[in-house]
Amino acid sequence: MECRADFSQWFDLPWQDKAIGLENFDSIKLIDCGSFGINVTIFNSWLVIALITLVSWLVTRRISTGKNVSKMQIVLETLVTWMQNEAKETSGSGNRKYFSMALGLFCFIVTANLLTFIPWFRPPTASLSTTMALALIVFMAIPYFSIKNAGIKGYLKKFIEPVPLLLPMNIFSEVFSVFAMGLRLFGNMLSGVMFAGILSAFIPFIAPLTMQTLGLLTGSIQAYIFALLALVYTSSVKKEEELSIT
Amino acid sequence: MDSYTIIGAVSVLGACLCMGIGSIGSALGEGQAAAAALTAMAQQPDEAGRIRSTMFVTLAMVETTALYALLIAFLTLYANPFWNYAVNQ
Numbered sequence: 001m002e003c004r005a006d007f008s009q010w011f012d013l014p015w016q017d018k019a020i021g022l023e024n025f026d027s028i029k030l031i032d033c034g035s036f037g038i039n040v041t042i043f044n045s046w047l048v049i050a051l052i053t054l055v056s057w058l059v060t061r062r063i064s065t066g067k068n069v070s071k072m073q074i075v076l077e078t079l080v081t082w083m084q085n086e087a088k089e090t091s092g093s094g095n096r097k098y099f100s101m102a103l104g105l106f107c108f109i110v111t112a113n114l115l116t117f118i119p120w121f122r123p124p125t126a127s128l129s130t131t132m133a134l135a136l137i138v139f140m141a142i143p144y145f146s147i148k149n150a151g152i153k154g155y156l157k158k159f160i161e162p163v164p165l166l167l168p169m170n171i172f173s174e175v176f177s178v179f180a181m182g183l184r185l186f187g188n189m190l191s192g193v194m195f196a197g198i199l200s201a202f203i204p205f206i207a208p209l210t211m212q213t214l215g216l217l218t219g220s221i222q223a224y225i226f227a228l229l230a231l232v233y234t235s236s237v238k239k240e241e242e243l244s245i246t
Numbered sequence: 247m248d249s250y251t252i253i254g255a256v257s258v259l260g261a262c263l264c265m266g267i268g269s270i271g272s273a274l275g276e277g278q279a280a281a282a283a284l285t286a287m288a289q290q291p292d293e294a295g296r297i298r299s300t301m302f303v304t305l306a307m308v309e310t311t312a313l314y315a316l317l318i319a320f321l322t323l324y325a326n327p328f329w330n331y332a333v334n335q
Contacts, residue, residue, distance in 0.1 A: 180310065187313030188306070190320070221306050228303065 003033040010040060011120050026127055045124040048112045079103070086228065091235035098234050101141055105134060106227035113189065113219025116212070123219075126189040128182070135182030138230045142178070146237035158237050181229050188222045249332045257326050261319040268315025275308045 009028050029037040059072045083106065087099035112125045124130045146155040159170045192215035200208040283301035287294045 183317065184306075184310045184313060187310070187317050191313065191316055218306070221302050225303055225306050 003031060005031045040122055041124045041127040041130060044122060045130060052107055052111055087231055090231040098231055102227040102231045105230055106223050109223035109226055110220055113223055114216060116215060123189050125185055126193050128186050131182040131186040135178050138233060139178040141234050145234040150237050155237055181226060185222050185226055188218055192218055253328050253332055257322045261322045264315050264319045269312040272308055272312035276305055279304050279308060
């Protein structure tokens with residue numbers, strides 16, 4: 001099997017594509033080995049993961065509790081505390097076990113979305129495969145946390161509430177609410193990229209800048225919403241005594 | 247008219263109609279949400295920060311409906327299964 005690597009495609013600007021299509025981000029292969037290949041989406045998600053890992057490693061390497069706290073440590077601590085409070089507010093009880101997954105999702109999505117300020121960077125979240133993978137994580141986490149919280153009986157009880165007649169609707173809403181999370185993120189990011197692309201074809205200067213600034217705002221809000229919805233869905237099934245506290 | 251012409255014309259028309267009709271409800275909803283948030287902010291300026299962040303989240307949720315329409319429009323324009331079927335024939 002013969003492989004060829006062509007990393008110059010990474011530097012193609014997104015709006016210079018001949019045809020802007022839905023599958024374009026996934027069809028740009030940096031390393032092509034016939035049926036197997038590394039496309040720009042996978043490569044960019046690796047970049048994002050490497051960036052998050054590098055920053056976290058650099059900051060936590062010299063972590064301190066004294067008076068000489070580095071600025072980046074304060075930033076990360078603020079992030080963690082903020083997400084802990086969100087988890088506390090969402091789940092209603094003082095339970096903070098949901099927050100690590102939500103914080104991980106938030107960090108990945110927000111980094112991927114904010115890196116769009118680099119003109120060549122195609123955000124991995126603008127590809128349906130990435131967002132659906134993230135949504136699948138949440139989909140798998142819902143039964144895990146629910147069974148851990150309320151037992152398998154409590155989890156299955158959710159499907160026949162309020163009446164057993166609604167069982168198909170409950171299953172449908174369970175699947176589609178998570179499916180919609182992935183679609184929402186994908187639609188927002190793709191529309192941001194494509195709108196900036198179409199606008200820069202007409203007015204190449206200044207005008208796309210405003211849309212891209214709006215895109216940064218949308219990107220952070222979408223990351224927040226994704227994390228928040230993941231929290232809401234994973235903490236939706238609780239024990240009876242936990243419910244009474246709320 | 248061969249099948250290419252019909253499929254192409256209907257796809258473009260369908261995408262335009264999809265965006266146009268699909269975004270009406272979302273636009274009205276977003277306007278109402280923003281208006282309500284502005285009223286609340288004017289009445290309680292102390293809570294403005296919290297109301298604003300909640301408003302952004304709500305707006306993004308409401309916007310989803312229009313984004314579904316956008317996705318369908320993209321699908322009909324760029325990833326139309328009937329178009330590929332006509333090409334392969």
